[in-house]
Amino acid sequence: MKKLELDPKFEFIEAARFSELLTSYPIENQHLIKALYLPLMEQGSDQLVSNVHVDIELLQAPERVLGLVLPQIQTAHPEESYVASPYGQYVDYGRYETALELGKLRWLNVLANWIFDVLGKICRWAKFDQVVLVDNLLFSTNLYPQKPDYSLRDLRHFLQKKFPDRAIVYRSICPQVYPEWFAELKSNGFKVVFSRQVYLLDAPGGAHRRKRALDIDSRLAAKQKHLRWTFLENPDDEQLARILDLYNQLYLEKYARLNPQYTLAYLKNLTQGGLIQLKALWHESKIVAFTGYFILDGVMINPLIGYDRSYPQKEGLYRLLTMETMLEAEKRGMLLNMSSGASHFKRLRGAEAQLEFNMVYDRHLPWWRRLPWALTRIISIPTIWLVRRYGL
Numbered sequence: 001m002k003k004l005e006l007d008p009k010f011e012f013i014e015a016a017r018f019s020e021l022l023t024s025y026p027i028e029n030q031h032l033i034k035a036l037y038l039p040l041m042e043q044g045s046d047q048l049v050s051n052v053h054v055d056i057e058l059l060q061a062p063e064r065v066l067g068l069v070l071p072q073i074q075t076a077h078p079e080e081s082y083v084a085s086p087y088g089q090y091v092d093y094g095r096y097e098t099a100l101e102l103g104k105l106r107w108l109n110v111l112a113n114w115i116f117d118v119l120g121k122i123c124r125w126a127k128f129d130q131v132v133l134v135d136n137l138l139f140s141t142n143l144y145p146q147k148p149d150y151s152l153r154d155l156r157h158f159l160q161k162k163f164p165d166r167a168i169v170y171r172s173i174c175p176q177v178y179p180e181w182f183a184e185l186k187s188n189g190f191k192v193v194f195s196r197q198v199y200l201l202d203a204p205g206g207a208h209r210r211k212r213a214l215d216i217d218s219r220l221a222a223k224q225k226h227l228r229w230t231f232l233e234n235p236d237d238e239q240l241a242r243i244l245d246l247y248n249q250l251y252l253e254k255y256a257r258l259n260p261q262y263t264l265a266y267l268k269n270l271t272q273g274g275l276i277q278l279k280a281l282w283h284e285s286k287i288v289a290f291t292g293y294f295i296l297d298g299v300m301i302n303p304l305i306g307y308d309r310s311y312p313q314k315e316g317l318y319r320l321l322t323m324e325t326m327l328e329a330e331k332r333g334m335l336l337n338m339s340s341g342a343s344h345f346k347r348l349r350g351a352e353a354q355l356e357f358n359m360v361y362d363r364h365l366p367w368w369r370r371l372p373w374a375l376t377r378i379i380s381i382p383t384i385w386l387v388r389r390y391g392l
Helices: 015-022 027-043 086-102 106-125 152-162 179-187 212-223 237-255 264-272 317-332 343-348 367-390
Strands: 054-060 065-071 131-134 167-173 191-201 227-231 277-283 286-296 299-307 335-337 352-361
Touching (some): 086 106, 086 367, 167 179, 237 286, 277 317
Parallel strands (some): 131 167, 299 335
Antiparallel strands (some): 065 131, 191 335, 286 299
């Protein structure tokens, strides 16, 4: 096997040199590193996101600093979030989603549970989580610059040398959003592994305005004279605690505890660093719903949303926060990635379903380490059919 030499274009940044080096990079990159990756390095990931156990490395590249996320594999953590764990995504969350979406199809659910049992055993044996996740933001949807701003081939060689026992993974590559990333990664030997179906809204093109749902939701909002939206420019601890409670009500209590379990300290880092912009819906002096925006190079996501589930359903809080997010994306001229789930709801509001993939390079690993990725690719064939057939 040909020896791989380290590429001088890439260099790991030591903590002592961090402040000195970072100032030479774009301000957006500085904010991202300071608000997201540095606290994870200094305080420990599970202190900021309770169900994420990773190590962080910062890599100096020609145009910006990259964050590398390395899952810790010494212990199998229960409820480890899919945002930093292939096992969490393909085994644990896959099982949850299957039970949720196919629960009425008994024979499919029984078959799927057996498959997940077998897959889980193989994945633990083959160290499925022993990966390096490039530029992973620890959000349900990962964003990138519109075009690769470094040589993917050179970085691949560099990471192979530094992490010879880890697969190299780029999360959340949707060909309709990142065609150049998808094409270049594929041409550099990365496997295309199905992740999920997401919903994209062409907000600048007014896709939502061609749907009757917007008129219905607008009339609902007009009736809610007692509710008002405001941006939280400098949220205090009490407001952030309420935001976190609403997020937990939706993502952890209603849905799955495999979603990232953010802490108040982490939320403070994201908002104070300017990464997440929070917009709150108030009923008198109480926040009853919110949406949190993250924007990168023309694409908007709202990885943090929530609403008070004790409020009457007729208030339509989820409908209101969704409409507010769509209108904000339209105002800013952003493509809105609405993530996965609530498929019928999002289609009614103009979003279009697209497939999203994880791009994986594992050719340098032995066959038994490549096995989980090969199996997930095989399983994805019927999975994609089911996703399209039932509009999941």
